[in-house]
Amino acid sequence: MSTDLRALTEMIIADHPVSEGDLRRAARGLGAETTSVLVDARARLDRLRARDRELSVLMSSLRELAEVRDLQPLLQKLVDRAHELMGTDLTYLSEYDEETDELFVRANRGALSANMRELRVPAGVGLASQVVRTRAPQWTAAYDVGSFPHDSEVTAAVRAEQMRSILGVPLIASERVLGVLFAADRSTHGFSTEQIALLTAFANQGAVILQTARLLAAEREAAARAEAASAEAERRAAAMEASASLHEQLTRLVLAGEGSDAIARVLADALGRPVAIADRELGALATSDEEAAAWWTAGRLSPGVLAAVEASRGTARWVDVGDGEVLGLVAAMAGRTLLGVLLVGGEPLDEVQRRTIERGAQSHALVTMQNDAVADAEERVRGELVADLVSERDDWASLRRRAQQRGVDLTGLWTPVLAVGWEQQRWNLTRALTGLDQRWLVAQHDAGVIALVPGELDPLDLAGRVHGRLAEAGDRGLVVVGGTHPVEQVPGEVVDVTALSRMLPGVGVADAGVAARDYAPYLALFGANGHRARAFARGLLAPLLEWDAAHRSDLVATLHAYLAQNASITRSADVLFVHANTVKQRLERITELLGPEWRRPEQQFRLGIAVQLLRMSETDM
Known part of the structure; x- marks a missing residue:
């Protein structure tokens, strides 16, 4: 049978699959050696065509990959194209971290489980680390976990995916390992030289594209940071300019003599937030709106705000409150002296705005110090006038002229009020009394502060x-008020109230508001020596006091009632809520202790004074 050479030639160069059996049958009649040469030629042609197709797919894939700019989508496309190119069950890419020598699975195709997502491969573990270390392809036909240093998570992922045949090639660009590209099957087989070469070629080109994408991403990120930094710089510059402008405005307010109301209003308008200013005692001094005014409940700030005030006093800097509607505050300080507090609400502030609030607090401190200086000067002038009024160191015509210069009319009636024994400093007492009524003439006097009230x-x-007003701050002291007289008689009244203020604490009256007229007899008897009056009462009533203390009786109270009721036993019993016979028995006991002379009118007069002195005292003598 002759061979059809034309048909045989077409079969050898055909562009469709031809089996070796078909080819040998077509070459029947030719020698065995010739037939083998033809079969080898067809096989080489098939391999060349396959290589051409692979290269074509490779180039097409690389052109597609080069168009991807975002890093994560690029990683996924690299895996997708390698998966199509190799035709394996599973393809995945691990990115290499040079600092930690670790690999992280960033993309996969064909995975069955979630174990492969963001899988971390520690340094030195598995086939992947061998690829990085050798910088060359590594493969195995039957992967055995025990053949490599292993990690529990990596082992779990390999077993979950049932991987057996694994080929890994490095992604290298500019002498740096960027990662490892894997192709794996769930069956056991080897990898041909062509497969290894193909995946290596793809990985080499993919690494260049990946590095380029990384550089572009880094450039975009740097550009974005630069743009953000520029925008932040512009914002800060604008904020600084606005802050400087606001500071100039606050300075003008201070120089113009404006008060804290204007400072609070300007800050609130500039910041778009509620603003309030508290005074030295942390009471509401100025508020920008009703929201700021509501920060005080029953005239007091919340405990959280008070704690923040204490924190800011040491630095005069911004302190976050985080309590209710108050965002934060700054204490207005002059040295270690608190002059007030500037409070702000609303949304959080940036650093420039916080410094602006601190400048606002400084402006309030300057306004307060300016007002204090004016008030101090006024107080000194008025204090000198009051001192001369109560001491008559100048003639009355001159005193009236000086008073008129200060806008004070000395005509009419005046009442001296003396406050002594208070723990707060005298200048605080002076301010407190002046604050009750601006018409009062107030000055320091003797050991306290005196006010002349028109x-x-x-x-x-x-x-x-x-x-009551002075005691609102929790302090305790004595207030003595003299009689109401024309101003020319005030000096004599001041002498009496001053003497009485020295005498009353000696008999135990140290925290009260008293009228001098009610204690004039005792002042006449004992003068300003309260301790002498106390010793007089104690010495005269000592036997009764000792008996009452030892027997829990009421001889002193009975004596007081008896003398007050003009020696009437019946009325005394009614006042004491006891039987008349009880009063008689107590009077007999008093006679035993004091002697019969106590019933004499002169002795009863002295006993009556002693009992009254005793009852004036807040503590037992």
């Missing part, structure tokens, strides 16, 4: 009112 007033009512 108008016809009830001394006892005035004493209670002043004492």
Whole structure:
């Protein structure tokens, strides 16, 4: 049978698959050696065509990959194209971290489980580390976990994916290992030289593209950071300019003599936030709106705000509050002296805005110090006037002229009020009394502070009112109010109230508001020596006091009732809520202790004074 050479030639160069059996049958009639040469030629042609197709797919894939700019999508496309190129069950890419010598799975195709997502491969573990270390392809036909240093998570991922045949090639660009590209099957087989070469070629080109994408990403990131930094710089410059402008405005307010209300209003308008200013005692001094005014409840700030005030006092810097509506505050300080607090609400502030608030607090401190200086000067002038009024160191015509220069009319009636024994400093007492009524003439006097109050007033009512106001701060002391007289008689009244203020603490009256008229007899008897009055009462009533202390009786109270009821036993019993016979028995005991002379009118007069002195005292003598 002759061979059809034309048909045989077409079969050898055909572009479709031809089996070796078909080819040998077509070459029947030719020698065995010739037939073998033809079969080898067809096989080489098939391999060349396959290589051409692979290269074509490779180039097409690389052109597609070169168009991807974002890093993570690029990693996934690298894996997808390698998966199509190799035709394996599973393909994945691990990115290499030079600092930690670790690999991280960034993308995969064909995975069955979630173990492969972001899998971390520690340094020196598995086939991947061998690829990095050797910088060359590594493969195995039957992967055995025990053949490599292993990690529990990596082992779990390999077993979950049932990987057996694994080929890994490095991604190298500019002499740096960027990662490892893997192709794996779930069956056991070897990898041909062509497969290894193909994946290596793909990885080499992919590494260049990956490095380029990384550089572009780094450049974009740097550009974004530079743009953000530029925008931040512009924002800060604008904020600094606005802050400087606001500082100039605050300075003008201070120089113009504006008060804290103007400071709070300007800051609130500039910052778009509620602002309030507290005074030295942390009471509301100025508020920008109703929201800021509501930060005080019953006249007091919350405990959280008070704690922040204490924290800011040491630095005069911004302190976050985080309590209710108050965002933060700054204490306005002059040295170690608290002059007030600037409080801010609303959204958080940046650093420039916080420094602006601190400048606002400084402006408030300057305004307060300026007002204090004016007030101090006024107080000194008025204090000198008051000192001359109460001491008559100048003639009355001159005193009236000086008073008129200060806008004070000395005509009418005046009442002296003396505050002594208070723990707060005298200048605080001076401010407190001046704050009750601007018409009062207030100055430091003797051991306390005296106020000359115009108008016809009830001394006892005035004493209670002043004492109550001064005691609101939790302090305790004595307020003595003299009689109401024309100004020319005030010096004599001041002498009496001063003497009485020295005498009353000696008999135990140290925290009260009293009228001098109620204690005039004792002042006449004992002068300013309260201790002598106390010793007089104690010495005269000592037998009764000792008996009462030892027997829990009421002889002193009975004596007081008996003398107050004009020696009436019946009325005394009614006042004491006891039987008349009980009063008689107690009077007999008093006679035993004091002697029968106590019933004499002169002795009863002295006993009556002693009992009254005793009852004036807040503590037992």
